[in-house]
Amino acid sequence: MRKYSIYLIKDEFADYFYGRESKFYKLFTAQDANIDKQRKIIKQQIDYITRPLPFLELHKLLSESIQNRKIMIKGKVYCTGNPKGRNGAELAIEENLLCLKAWGGFESESVFFEVLRKYEGHFFAVDRENERYGWVKPVKERKYI
Template sequence: MNQYTIYAIKEEFAHFFYFRSDVLYRFLKSYEQGEKYDVFARQFDFITIELAETSVLSHINRFLPSHIHMARGYNTVKIYNNRHSISLHIGEKHINFWGDIVHAAEDLFFPVLRLFHPYFFVAGDNVYNSGWIAPVTLAQNKDKHEQVLYSYF
C-alpha cells in the first residue's frame, strides 16, 4: 500500500505555489522528515490550516455518496466501495491515507474533500506522485475596476 499525505494550504499560498508544486513538495517533505528547524516549523504553521477531526469526519459523513461507505476504527477511518478502499488518519494539520493507487482516493474521497476546502495538496513518495486535488483558480473574484489597460496607439 502507498502512503500519501494531504495538507490544507491557505488560499494565498495555494495561488503562489500552484505552478511551483515541486518547491512546495520539497518543503513539505523536508518538514515531514524531521527537518523541523524553528524556521521550517513557523513556515509550515503559517501556510497550512488546522483540520479539526470532528469537522472533517462530519463533512465526509454528510457528503459521502450512498454507494461509498465509511467505517471508523480506533485511530483510522476506512472509506470503501466494492472496488477500492483507503484508510485515513486525520492529524492536526494533515491527513494521511493509504491505498493501492491514488486513483482510489479520487473515486472515494477527493470529491468530498474538495467541498470541505478547495486548496488541498497531496504529497506522495516523490514529486511526480504529488499535486493539487483541485485546480487553483488564479483570477478568482478580481474586481475589473481595479485593472488598468494601457495602450500606446
C-alpha cells in the first residue's frame, strides 16, 4: 500500500524550490522523526510554506469526476475501485493536507492526481514509506533560443 501526504505549497516557495524538491521532502519527513521541541518548529515551517486547502473547490472537482463514474464518496472520503479489490485508492481532505492511500497498480491513484492537476500546479506529494516525492503537476521548463 502506498500512502501519500499531499500539500498545497505557496506559489513563491514552489517557484523558488522547483528543482530542489528534496528540501521539501526532508522537511516533511523530519516532522515525524524529531523530538517535541523540533517538531513544533518544523510544523510552524510547514504551516508557513503551505496553503490551507480549498475544500469546496476540491469537492466540486471531485464531484465532477463522480459524474464520469470514476470516483465514489463515502462520508468525507473519496474512493476509486473496491476496498477489497486488487486496485483502488482513497482520498481524504484534511485542513492542511490531502491523505491518499492506494493499493494495486499505479493507475489507481492516477485518477486523483489527474483531478488535482486540473486544479492547481503546486501540489507536492510525499510517500514516506517508499521514499517517493514530487510535484503532482511538474512545471515545464521554458527553453529560450
